[in-house]
Amino acid sequence: MRERSYALATDLYELTMAAAYFENQMNHPATFEVFVRWMPPNRSYLVAAGLAQVIEYLLELRFSYRDLEFLRRLPVFRHASDAFFDYLSEFRFRGDVWAMPEGTIFFPNEPILRITAPIIEAQILETYVLAYLNFESAIASKAARIVDAARGRAIIEFGARRAHGMEAALYAARAAYIGGCIGTSNVEAGYLFGIPIYGTAAHSWNMAFPDELDAFRAYLRVFPETTILLIDTYDTLQGARKATALGPVVRGVRLDSGDLATLSKQVRAILDEAGMTETKIIASGDLDEYKIAELLEHGAPIDIFGVGTQLSTSYDAPTLGGVYKLVEEEVDGRILYKIKLSTEKATYPGRKQVWRRTDAEGCFLSDVIALADEPPPPDAFPLLEEIMRGGRLVTSLPTLEEIRERAAENVRRLPEAYRRLKGAAEYPVSRSERLEELRQQVITELQGV
Amino acid sequence: MRERSYALATDLYELTMAAAYFENQMNHPATFEVFVRWMPPNRSYLVAAGLAQVIEYLLELRFSYRDLEFLRRLPVFRHASDAFFDYLSEFRFRGDVWAMPEGTIFFPNEPILRITAPIIEAQILETYVLAYLNFESAIASKAARIVDAARGRAIIEFGARRAHGMEAALYAARAAYIGGCIGTSNVEAGYLFGIPIYGTAAHSWNMAFPDELDAFRAYLRVFPETTILLIDTYDTLQGARKATALGPVVRGVRLDSGDLATLSKQVRAILDEAGMTETKIIASGDLDEYKIAELLEHGAPIDIFGVGTQLSTSYDAPTLGGVYKLVEEEVDGRILYKIKLSTEKATYPGRKQVWRRTDAEGCFLSDVIALADEPPPPDAFPLLEEIMRGGRLVTSLPTLEEIRERAAENVRRLPEAYRRLKGAAEYPVSRSERLEELRQQVITELQGV
Numbered sequence: 001m002r003e004r005s006y007a008l009a010t011d012l013y014e015l016t017m018a019a020a021y022f023e024n025q026m027n028h029p030a031t032f033e034v035f036v037r038w039m040p041p042n043r044s045y046l047v048a049a050g051l052a053q054v055i056e057y058l059l060e061l062r063f064s065y066r067d068l069e070f071l072r073r074l075p076v077f078r079h080a081s082d083a084f085f086d087y088l089s090e091f092r093f094r095g096d097v098w099a100m101p102e103g104t105i106f107f108p109n110e111p112i113l114r115i116t117a118p119i120i121e122a123q124i125l126e127t128y129v130l131a132y133l134n135f136e137s138a139i140a141s142k143a144a145r146i147v148d149a150a151r152g153r154a155i156i157e158f159g160a161r162r163a164h165g166m167e168a169a170l171y172a173a174r175a176a177y178i179g180g181c182i183g184t185s186n187v188e189a190g191y192l193f194g195i196p197i198y199g200t201a202a203h204s205w206n207m208a209f210p211d212e213l214d215a216f217r218a219y220l221r222v223f224p225e226t227t228i229l230l231i232d233t234y235d236t237l238q239g240a241r242k243a244t245a246l247g248p249v250v251r252g253v254r255l256d257s258g259d260l261a262t263l264s265k266q267v268r269a270i271l272d273e274a275g276m277t278e279t280k281i282i283a284s285g286d287l288d289e290y291k292i293a294e295l296l297e298h299g300a301p302i303d304i305f306g307v308g309t310q311l312s313t314s315y316d317a318p319t320l321g322g323v324y325k326l327v328e329e330e331v332d333g334r335i336l337y338k339i340k341l342s343t344e345k346a347t348y349p350g351r352k353q354v355w356r357r358t359d360a361e362g363c364f365l366s367d368v369i370a371l372a373d374e375p376p377p378p379d380a381f382p383l384l385e386e387i388m389r390g391g392r393l394v395t396s397l398p399t400l401e402e403i404r405e406r407a408a409e410n411v412r413r414l415p416e417a418y419r420r421l422k423g424a425a426e427y428p429v430s431r432s433e434r435l436e437e438l439r440q441q442v443i444t445e446l447q448g449v
Numbered sequence: 450m451r452e453r454s455y456a457l458a459t460d461l462y463e464l465t466m467a468a469a470y471f472e473n474q475m476n477h478p479a480t481f482e483v484f485v486r487w488m489p490p491n492r493s494y495l496v497a498a499g500l501a502q503v504i505e506y507l508l509e510l511r512f513s514y515r516d517l518e519f520l521r522r523l524p525v526f527r528h529a530s531d532a533f534f535d536y537l538s539e540f541r542f543r544g545d546v547w548a549m550p551e552g553t554i555f556f557p558n559e560p561i562l563r564i565t566a567p568i569i570e571a572q573i574l575e576t577y578v579l580a581y582l583n584f585e586s587a588i589a590s591k592a593a594r595i596v597d598a599a600r601g602r603a604i605i606e607f608g609a610r611r612a613h614g615m616e617a618a619l620y621a622a623r624a625a626y627i628g629g630c631i632g633t634s635n636v637e638a639g640y641l642f643g644i645p646i647y648g649t650a651a652h653s654w655n656m657a658f659p660d661e662l663d664a665f666r667a668y669l670r671v672f673p674e675t676t677i678l679l680i681d682t683y684d685t686l687q688g689a690r691k692a693t694a695l696g697p698v699v700r701g702v703r704l705d706s707g708d709l710a711t712l713s714k715q716v717r718a719i720l721d722e723a724g725m726t727e728t729k730i731i732a733s734g735d736l737d738e739y740k741i742a743e744l745l746e747h748g749a750p751i752d753i754f755g756v757g758t759q760l761s762t763s764y765d766a767p768t769l770g771g772v773y774k775l776v777e778e779e780v781d782g783r784i785l786y787k788i789k790l791s792t793e794k795a796t797y798p799g800r801k802q803v804w805r806r807t808d809a810e811g812c813f814l815s816d817v818i819a820l821a822d823e824p825p826p827p828d829a830f831p832l833l834e835e836i837m838r839g840g841r842l843v844t845s846l847p848t849l850e851e852i853r854e855r856a857a858e859n860v861r862r863l864p865e866a867y868r869r870l871k872g873a874a875e876y877p878v879s880r881s882e883r884l885e886e887l888r889q890q891v892i893t894e895l896q897g898v
Binding site: 011070168258 | 451453454457458459460461462463464465466468469470472473475479481502516519520523524525527528529568572575576577579580581583584607609610611612613614615616617618619620621634635636637639640641646647648649650651652653654656657659667668670671672673674675681682683684705706707758762763764767768769770771773774775778785787788789790791793794895
């Protein structure tokens, strides 16, 4: 098989539009913004993630000879000129990027990324940029809910086997860590991003021995300081009793099935009675934020939750509907404001900034979406920061730890009313007067045409 | 950033178990099977996909020096011996694989893949194998439903921007094509897999011109044979009328918002009146199998549906819960049958084959899960085929076109009662007497312990 291609990882229409712009001698500056139209079901806030992957793409995107040969032979491009392929062969992203830093909480209609570049450049990026922002933000948002529901107990992301392939598993682990998980089971995520990696054992380990206790002993021999025993292969309580034969050196036991609230209490009692008060209880098995909240309400003495499928696919809302919309162009030195009027998919014109108002303690009160050149509202700070200018980074990107800390701080500053798992209040987001006026003005002009 | 690593794209516990087997001198042959426990919501059959990615992985998996250096330095491996890392440096998959060919329809509890290999080899593969089978089968299954609902109208996969990153987009396009889509918008999927690629234009193209008709004309100039106009940027019916100014050379018009049933009829009338009877109507905008069925029931004259988010993420069931379970081991020439008794997660012992009964016309009647060495039931054919022996391919893998044809043929042979979008009958799957007896026998032995 051929190797994968960064440049071809896009929708065909981005490239046909690029050709059409090129052949029509149009390559004036244009500004596009990324935003989510609606809050997905079961979410009351979103956590921005994926920007690092977008920046890497913008810095590295090139069309190879191989890419161009493939495109040239597509029937759709039979009328495209050699000059167009020459243009692509020299292609580099040379635009400006403003974005919410990863880990920022955001809401529908708020631009989380704004790109200003010659329109061909800006167009070609759309598919890739959306894919990573939509995906990683979906997972980081789900993770933040799960971590919040666990009220200080630890969450480990376990879901590689249910992710959308191993690249998705990798970025799901990254986004889950941003959202507050303490680590992942995914070794590659440790290797590439330095995320703490965790592992216990599978049922197959226990099943490979005639006797479960022999399986436990054999594991402990190899991992004397870090053994976590999986005790539900045959009978959880008998498994727990067998674990006590090994004593306090056992770091933890994992329960993966059954009534976790009841079993965790019984297992805790068995362990404590054997003097294994430091041995942790880890629970897993199709958990999500609701089940974790319920377990904690029932007083389940679970120290660590392993969450897989529900987290790594954001099962109940497996993507965000982020879109990439043209908001203005500059033609012959004039700014032209752009909107779309399609039913239920209307957009707002102009480059925007999002301002967040806080109270004296720094808690988030409300957001205002304004035009980028409006004066700051009082007691508010801007969410979009300048990241690239003329195709170059103008800021040093935060480390993953800093991103994770930002997300945690953002969640702490979001009042509890907006964080409830069910029936959360809707966080107030409004638009500035000038933005509303500009939109009316553009509509009037369009209808005049 | 470091480059990605095939070998580290796994859960840590696969590697800690590998170390534990190794240090305990256990590397006897073991057999694992992959199966889905429950039918996901809103599905009545599943379509196998992802095997090609699994086979590629099995053939190419190696631990590089870099991989091993990373693992050696992990605290969890501080007691692992040099001999273990030497073992990994020589690692190759040398096992046997049986599997349902891609495109085969399957049901819960049926093994879709069976691996027999020294237990360390078989264990290490688990995470990767499950990730691709779960993901691609989920998407192929969703695609088959959508294609079936479209009753012969064409479906194009459009969802890269909502996929879980661009690798997920690539394999989603592949699985969607297996499930019966006519193509994808994803250029890389065309490049790597030869899948037909399609593209229209985005709203930004139309918005980049002061007048919509100018935008239409400019596009047609560059793509005189293949132009599909997006006509809903401002007003769909006005957009359709403007399209008629260009005449029958316009290949198609796309509607992306509003009441598609009503609008498609009005647009059809406008086009037909202008003599553009050959100009196709393409519809998109958060479509799924239910919306497509409803549009067709209302007689919407839509020729092609572009389906994105719902298809590329299998939104209503974004993964399958496929598991990888130990079913037997061979120790000192003796077969040991293995089961797990965990509540609701119990398993069946022994290597299995799945037999499918058909009627005289070849329609699928029912399946039987049996032990692999049982004689074939009458009028039945086996679903699992031998793919690899001793780490080598023993069959030539089908082309993507052959896989797609198999899926289409399988869906045709599945009676309509099992294919209804809502309220489908449950396809009958039973277990052979010998399999049930063997399980009872193993339970008795375990309880005797």
